[in-house]
Amino acid sequence: MTANIQAVLANYYSCPQYGDLTYQEQALILIDSQGVIQEIIASDAANYQSEIERLRQAGQLVELEEGQYLLPGFIDTHIHAPQWPQAGIALDRPLDEWLDQHTFPLEAKYADLDFARRVYQDLVDQLLARGTTTALYFATIHKESSLELVKICAEKGQRALVGKVVMDDPDGNPDYYRDESTEQALADTESFIQEVRALAPQVKQGVYPVVMPRFAPSCTDEALQGLGDLAQKYHCHVHTHCSEGQWEHDFTHERFGKSDTEALRDFGLFGPKSVMAHSNFISDQDATIYRETETAVAHCPISNVYFANSVIPIRHLKDLGVQIGLGSDISGGFSPSLYDNIRQAVMSSRQLEEGVDRDLPFESRGVADSRISVIQALHLATAGGGEALDLPIGQIAPGYAADFQVIDTQGLPAFGVFEEPEQILQRILYLANKENIHQVYVQGQLVHQK
Ligand code: GUN
Numbered sequence: 001m002t003a004n005i006q007a008v009l010a011n012y013y014s015c016p017q018y019g020d021l022t023y024q025e026q027a028l029i030l031i032d033s034q035g036v037i038q039e040i041i042a043s044d045a046a047n048y049q050s051e052i053e054r055l056r057q058a059g060q061l062v063e064l065e066e067g068q069y070l071l072p073g074f075i076d077t078h079i080h081a082p083q084w085p086q087a088g089i090a091l092d093r094p095l096d097e098w099l100d101q102h103t104f105p106l107e108a109k110y111a112d113l114d115f116a117r118r119v120y121q122d123l124v125d126q127l128l129a130r131g132t133t134t135a136l137y138f139a140t141i142h143k144e145s146s147l148e149l150v151k152i153c154a155e156k157g158q159r160a161l162v163g164k165v166v167m168d169d170p171d172g173n174p175d176y177y178r179d180e181s182t183e184q185a186l187a188d189t190e191s192f193i194q195e196v197r198a199l200a201p202q203v204k205q206g207v208y209p210v211v212m213p214r215f216a217p218s219c220t221d222e223a224l225q226g227l228g229d230l231a232q233k234y235h236c237h238v239h240t241h242c243s244e245g246q247w248e249h250d251f252t253h254e255r256f257g258k259s260d261t262e263a264l265r266d267f268g269l270f271g272p273k274s275v276m277a278h279s280n281f282i283s284d285q286d287a288t289i290y291r292e293t294e295t296a297v298a299h300c301p302i303s304n305v306y307f308a309n310s311v312i313p314i315r316h317l318k319d320l321g322v323q324i325g326l327g328s329d330i331s332g333g334f335s336p337s338l339y340d341n342i343r344q345a346v347m348s349s350r351q352l353e354e355g356v357d358r359d360l361p362f363e364s365r366g367v368a369d370s371r372i373s374v375i376q377a378l379h380l381a382t383a384g385g386g387e388a389l390d391l392p393i394g395q396i397a398p399g400y401a402a403d404f405q406v407i408d409t410q411g412l413p414a415f416g417v418f419e420e421p422e423q424i425l426q427r428i429l430y431l432a433n434k435e436n437i438h439q440v441y442v443q444g445q446l447v448h449q450k
């Protein structure tokens, strides 16, 4: 790992609040020895020139080139690391068949540590190269290979939140891929939490254990309650799927006599460090529970096209005060890029607003006021993710981790028109790809160089 950067001179964008955009030209960003942004000195400040000179002479200033822009690192709030080899596979099948015939046999292979290592090393490299500086990972039921994922992220410099997955119900899971017993699942979760916590002090950017039932249909009541108790005991992050598709939503209602949201809340699984993937079918009453408990939604717009049976009303949920981050949901979503997910989040919201069935009258075809802008989608991928995870990340502002992507606009259309700062950002968000991401920093450390 390289030394910490101490200062960057850059044009930067940040979306601190949903709907807001900050842009500063040639700002001097100072970073402390912990990799946290200490101060941002604007070009009209009295000490601006003298600080630049001092840092230049000390060889401590990273200066972006003409046509380069600094963006906050992206935060993937829902990704299944073991499903990377399955990206793009069998997406024409329904979710239950996709899981039973492809995903579970694949995830069972992670009993083999060598296989796990090969996949996880490649995935973390691929994510860093696409600007994802923090990820909330589903691993598998295997404690050892889940720990391996934590170690690989620690080594490669990515901030990681990882869970050993719990699937203990013999009625909800195949024999070949299931926790041995409820007791074993809880014991493995508890020792996983302790082992990750023991590693964490040596990892500058942070690694965090996560309590992780796969989803209610794969867990017994005893496991869900036991996991809720562990989350309270250790004040850990919690992550699971909630009301993803029509089947899951209806199944949990039938089983518990209440919504998926209410059931998970009652098991002690909701709270400020909890993130629920998808949440496509939550009611306004459920949304109030999210808001009041400060539980976040991980919005996975690409995956939702295949498995959600609906389009989630993101704008409505933001209006109700729900915290929302963005997730790739590899491999329900095929793309490891949050750029692709930003684009799909916008496009899906537009289709929700306009409607899709041309045989319905124009006036009643869609759901009015549903669209979100590409800048709002950028907020979900950055500051929204930071809020969801309850960590000081996702913004370029004092007190936040120095997690950056350096975007080079070379190769994007440049004809001297549409050069307003917001237009340049729109162009980046819609058209940039891996080739445009020149450097990536996490907690002030260089983790990817094109
Ligand atoms: N629900 C339970 N497990 C999964 C999974 O692996 N992917 C998706 N998209 N939904 C799930």
Ligand code: FE
Pocket (backbone or CB within 6 Å): 078, 080, 241, 277, 329, 332
């Ligand atoms: Fe998922």
